[in-house]
Amino acid sequence: MEQRAFSRSGQQVSVLGLGTWQLGADWGEVVEDDALAVLDAAVEAGVTFLDTADVYGDGRSERLIARYRAQRPDADLLVATKMGRRLPQEPENYHLDHFRAWTDRSRENLGVDTLDLVQLHCPPTAVYHSDAVFDALDTLVAEGRTARYGVSVETCAQALAAIARPGTTSVQIILNPFRLKPLEEVLPAAVEAGVGIIARVPLASGLLSGRYTPETVFGADDHRTYNRNGEAFDQGETFSGVDYATGVEAAAEFARLAPSGATSAQTALRWIIQQPGVSTVIPGARSPEQARANAGAAALPPLPPATLDAVTELYDRRIRGQVHDRW
Template sequence: MSRATGTQEHRAVPRLGRSLSVVGLGTWQLGADWGRVDEEEALGVLRGAYAAGTTFFDTADVYGDGRSERLIGRFLRELGRDGAGAGAVCVATKAGRRGVQDPAQFTLGNLRAWTDRSRSNLGVDTLDLVQLHCPPTPVFSSAAVYDALDTLVEEGRIAAYGVSVETCEEALAAIARPHVATVQIILNVFRRRPLEEVLPAAAEAGVGVIARVPLASGLLSGRYRHDTVFAPDDHRAYNRHGESFDVGETFSGVGYANGVAAAAEFAALAPAGASPAQTALRWVLQQPGVTTVIPGARNVEQARANAAAAQLPPLPDGTLRALEALYDDRVRAEVHHRW
């Protein structure tokens, strides 16, 4: 079992009562919807990320219908047996997307059942952080839902709760609630609107910001071309127009042809010594108000390279201005008004 050998900056989340590594690990790809990753490869990614200093892991009950949670649960048991400090790891899961997307389904009974299933999958008595998983918009304004989550905290089933959102308006509604600890939102070089209101509001309220889809579903890695073929079970093949869930989750809502062209221009702006993916992560990390960024990884090398982005120096002003101009010229009209 690998012990943690790398170190990362950790940023405090006042409402969560703990600090998170600035580069976390998103584990959607370990469950489903990104092509098949076998169990040993998935565990290798978890071990590699931890060895590189990552202590924040994000999952959901719907990723592989619990497969991602169960893999993390096995990893946590390894840490416990190895004496490597499982208690220092923070695991965030999500709930609410395994059934019908109806606000009436978000009851105390259902939330209790959903979180109990996650507790079983992860093998823990208390979940570190539970996030509402991009539920119907009215849920974010429901006092009864937040009351139910408060009850789960009182019962010891969960330690804290947050939300994962599609839109800035949903994020602002959640931040206004007194016990919401974190907001997870898409934020990357091609999705900048959260910078305007969400990040300042979260910082003022003491709410952590978890930046997801930081590589625009891999576009910002610079690896993809117009003729790249994705596996049939990869959402980048089957959800390009929002056929299965919000299209903003796939390539950040940027049309693929435009995204590939814009990504090539982005890659040319990467500083010496940094890959395009690391440059994209570094950009997210230096936005005021961001707590952690959660890129996915399909192998150990990707996990280590992502974690290394935390050690890069801040991008210089000239690069930041060039990236803003790229967004304005290529992407803004396509995405800015939508989310």
């Protein structure tokens, strides 16, 4: 699989990675053996980049990755984790003592002395403008707790603030055919600064798979049930902030843009991969078959200009009014 670099760090990542929120919590239950099978299928398909967080299943996702790495010491993986959501998202909680405690816990969960990459996990906007926060992150690197650091953001304004910080290796941001705003300023700024872009929520919480209907029911423990209006965390994390009914209709239109032999999900992933500035895209998977299918998007030929134009037209007509000015 194609490898791309985080230019500031030189770290290499597969253009198709694996997000492991699903393996920890909030997407319905995934038993441990099934989770390990998903990891193995992704790695066998060429994935070298895994994204996790200390709060995914209260560390379960990190521990599953550690168990898998112990079973597969030959796998050359770069694992990114996230920190900052173990306490209320208040600016005063983002300081060096907490960073040390959080990274020490993740190091233990992942079974490593030094984290490959740690990311602030969607902190409040004020955090991105705090010199003390970024001094503390630099200290984590100097102390060997993490090799590099990045941020995961909710808004484009937050992304631009993070990119301006010289120590930022990567910015993780929602980017998919239902969330086009990052194309305007964020991706060009990242290219100019040499900051990697990690595209998350690439299938709009599964909407862009084209498999859901107005009658689809999600489990009570699935964020697509309990966070549709932002009840538990930022609404943009669930269906990219698009209301479900609109999303289902727009996804059906998007599915008709898929080239012969490709699924709707693969088409969405291929669209993201070819956006200038994207380093890697991190779809989740709950089965080995899904992990392999997602990875297959990396082998698809680039989408033609007519398809790219059709995606923009669909977004402008059906989606823009709901999400563009919010994030």
